[in-house]
Amino acid sequence: MATRGRVGGRPTNLSNRKQEIAKDIYYSKKYTIQAICDELGISKPT
8 A cells, every 4th residue: 555545556457367367378378369368358468
């Protein structure tokens, strides 16, 4: 938590659970990055 109750920065687009799923799929080397993005409904830069 930030000082004086303030939290800065851009909000995250993915929950921690979806981040873990994306990492697991990526490291399995079975799917392309575009396929992972399409499945999770996110853009490639995310």
